[in-house]
Amino acid sequence: MAGNGTYTVTVLLDVNNVQDVDDRAESRTYLVADRESRQAVIIDAVIENVDRDLRLVKELGLTLRYAVETHIHADHITGASLIKDATGAQIVYGPGAQDVVTGADSFLSEGEELRFGRTAMKALATPGHTDGCTSYVLPGAVFTGDALFIRGNGRTDFQGGSAEKLFDSVRHKLFALPDDTIVYPGHDYDGRVSSTIGEEKRFNQRLNVSIDKHTFVDMMRRRVMPRPSKMDLALPANMKAGRIDT
Numbered sequence: 001m002a003g004n005g006t007y008t009v010t011v012l013l014d015v016n017n018v019q020d021v022d023d024r025a026e027s028r029t030y031l032v033a034d035r036e037s038r039q040a041v042i043i044d045a046v047i048e049n050v051d052r053d054l055r056l057v058k059e060l061g062l063t064l065r066y067a068v069e070t071h072i073h074a075d076h077i078t079g080a081s082l083i084k085d086a087t088g089a090q091i092v093y094g095p096g097a098q099d100v101v102t103g104a105d106s107f108l109s110e111g112e113e114l115r116f117g118r119t120a121m122k123a124l125a126t127p128g129h130t131d132g133c134t135s136y137v138l139p140g141a142v143f144t145g146d147a148l149f150i151r152g153n154g155r156t157d158f159q160g161g162s163a164e165k166l167f168d169s170v171r172h173k174l175f176a177l178p179d180d181t182i183v184y185p186g187h188d189y190d191g192r193v194s195s196t197i198g199e200e201k202r203f204n205q206r207l208n209v210s211i212d213k214h215t216f217v218d219m220m221r222r223r224v225m226p227r228p229s230k231m232d233l234a235l236p237a238n239m240k241a242g243r244i245d246t
């Protein structure tokens with residue numbers, strides 16, 4: 001658990017979606033708790049891990065106010081609807097998801113803040129991995145979803161992905177945050193937990209500040225990756241905020 005100012009962040013790994021080395025989801029879920037009020041937000045919950053996550057919420061004496069999504073995931077089904085059913089937490093997406101997702105309680109607009117206790121978390125549209133990708137900014141930290149990874153970035157070859165948009169999102173919006181802002185990514189495939197904006201400006205493989213847009217777009221165009229194996233299951237479920245028809 002790490003904290004800054006009014007809140008703490010607990011990083012939760014996805015141990016259920018590790019299939020083989022070429023098809024690892026390695027998704028990250030974050031539990032952000034306001035220290036004083038014990039109100040909390042869960043970001044990018046994974047359906048298989050909901051029981052574990054809710055046990056932790058209970059142990060820590062937290063009231064879960066919101067289940068927040070950075071985007072419509074292709075590699076796992078979100079736990080947002082199960083969490084809502086169990087706790088009454090409101091399901092929240094960022095700008096750009098309202099035309100695609102049903103079953104959410106609200107869609108934040110650009111710059112809008114989600115308040116829980118004395119903590120305020122701001123939505124920042126960071127399209128490029130998908131067209132509706134949103135990062136969430138706290139004082140001193142940012143949850144970047146699949147826009148910016150530690151030393152890398154999300155793929156841009158489906159769901160309205162655009163290398164041009166991703167470059168602008170990272171370089172002009174995320175890199176405009178203070179250098180000491182902690183970066184919590186949507187995935188990490190090398191067991192790392194966090195980075196900082198300053199580190200990524202210097203060391204990100206494809207998006208460090210010495211790389212121009214044309215070079216980045218070219219690198220992304222040449223990148224060939226297999227489809228996530230759960231994509232055909234995950235996309236329709238996630239377009240309903242993780243609600244699975246029975």
Ligand SMILES: [Fe+2]
Nearest residue numbers: 072073074146
């Ligand atoms: Fe993704």
